[in-house]
Amino acid sequence: MQKIAIVDYGMGNLHSVTKAFELVADGRAQVELTADPAVVAAADKVVFPGQGAMPDCMRHLEESGLKAEVLKAAGEKPFFGICVGAQLLFERSEEGPTDSLGVFKGQVVRFPPDRMIDADGNKLKVPHMGWNEMFIKHAHPLWAGIPDGERFYFVHSYHFAPADDVAVIESAYPYRFAAAVARDNIFAIQCHPEKSHRAGLQLLQNFVNWDGKA
Template sequence: MGFKNAINMKKILLIDYKLGNHQSVANTLTFLGYDFLISNSPADIKRAQAYILPGVGAFPEAMKNLKAIGIVDVLAHEVIKRKKPILGVCLGMQILANDSVENGFHKGLGWVSGHVAKVPPGQEIRVPHVGWNNIHAVSKNPLFSRVSSNTNFYFDHSYHFVCNNKFVAATFIYGHKMIAAIQKDNIFGVQFHPEKSQNNGLRIYRSFFNYCGIN
C-alpha cells in the first residue's frame, strides 16, 4: 500500500473552515492515538467516516466561510443522508442550528432544529461565560458514558443553543439552565470545549469515537 492510500484510510476528518482551534483538537486526538485528517476538500469529506466541526469564532464568519469553501451540500449529504456521525464543538455546535442572533440575524445549517441566543447577563452572571462549570448529563449514551453525570468542563461562549428538550443531552446552570450538549440521531454537539477540559474532555472524544466504531 502506497503512502497516498494510507492517507486516504484516515477515518476522522476535522473540518477546516478557516475558523476554529484545529490544533487544539488535533493535539487531543493525537494524544488519544487517533489518525485524522484536517481538510475541507469534498473528496476527503466523502471518504471520512466521522467528522469533528471545531469552532472558535463568530457565527456569521463561520457560515460565510463554510459557504465560501462550498462544502455545505456535500457535508449535508454525508451527515443527513448517509448518517455519518458528526460532533460540533462550541461554535461548531451552534452553526448546526437554524439561526443565530450573533452580530445580527444569520441563518445556520439547520440540521438540528433550534436557535442560538445571547447568554442572558445578570447579577454575578458575567458574559461571556468563561471557565469550568458542572454539567448535568440528561442522556449518558454515548457522549457521557465515561464521565460521572455531574462533572465539569471548560466553557467559553457568549451565545447558547436553544432547542426542543428531545435533543438535549446535557445541561449546565449559569444564572439559568442552558444546553451543554445536544444529540439528534448521528448529530452531536457540545457547547463546552472537550479538547480543553483535561481528562473529562478526553473521555468525551473517546466515547464519541467508540460510538463511531473507530479505534
C-alpha cells in the same frame, strides 16, 4: 483503519482539536484536519469544530465549498459538533442575526443581561468563560465514563435553545441551558472538550469508539 475528518473552514483553533483526537485515537484511527470536501466525503466520521463570530463562521463555511459536504455527513455518519460548529447546526443564531444549517430545530440565543445574576445577587460576566458543571439529562454513549457534575471548559456568549427534546447534557449560568444535544448519529457540544482535561479526552475517545447509534 477508520478515518476521522476534522473540518477546516478557516475558523477557530483547529489544531488543538486535531492534536487531542490524535492523542485519544492512539494509532487506532487516521485523524486528518482537512479543507477538502472529498476527504470529508471519504471519512468514516466527521468532526465539525469552530470558534469566532457566527456570521463569519457561516460565511467561511459557504465560501470554502464545505457546506454541502458537512450537511451530507451530518445525515449519514458519526458526526461531532464543537462550540460554534455545534451552534451552526441549529436553524438560526441571534448573533448577527445569522441563518445557519438547520440540522436541529431551534436557535442559538444570547445570555440575556437581565438574567445574569447569581444566587448572591452578583452580576455575572458575558462571555461565560471558565469551568462549569455538566449535568446528565439523557444518557448517551458519548458520555460513558464521565460522571454527572463533571466540569468542562466554556467560552461563549450564546447558547443552544432547541425546539425539540434533543438536549442530553445541561449546564447552568446562572439558569439551566442545553450544553450538549444529540440525535441519531449526531452529537454536538457547546464547550471545549479539547481543553477540558481528562473528562474532555474521555468524550473524544468515546467518539472515536462510537458507532453512531444512540
